[in-house]
Amino acid sequence: MTLTYRKRRSFEPGHVRKFLLIVDESPEVESALYYAAARVVRSSGTILMLYVIEPQDFQHWAGVKQVQIEEETLKARALFxxxxxxxxxxxxxxxxxxxxxxxGVKADEIMGAIAEDEDVSILVLGASTDPKGPGPLVSMIAAGSVAGAFPIPITVVPGNLAFEDIIALA
Structure with missing residues (x-):
């Protein structure tokens, strides 16, 4: 997938700085949410919550696919x-x-959302406290094919930080 990135905006009239938060059911999303909220308070802006519905293996059955998309959409709205x-x-x-x-594919959809919205300035991720690693999303972005060419800064919030620590660091 080839994407053309828009120039990031900063201080132009009408610019609203957006902190991109990837929403899923992992516990580390809360750490990223609180950090992004504290940054919004300190620097103004908004939080853009992105939920990606990933394709399933049974895509050849259109009816099943549609049901899955509807269920995932309801889950996304509930998480929001x-x-x-x-x-x-x-x-x-x-x-x-x-x-x-x-x-779509999570990595592609994250990159697409950034490419399409020039106000998205920072991706905020929460790192898992699991000893197996920081979590699939952090691993994908930090060590995946997009690691060295990511178009915006990435903030990774450690999952073991207390709420007060997150607020103090933001």
């Missing part, structure tokens, strides 16, 4: 609501969050 509630519970009521659901 849950994360917004968590922000409200810790005092980030005024954070603006945008929601984006895309279908």
């Amino acid at each position: 609501r849950l994360l917004r509630r968590k922000l409200h519970l810790v005092g980030f009521e005024n954070i603006v969050c945008e929601e984006l659901i895309r279908e």
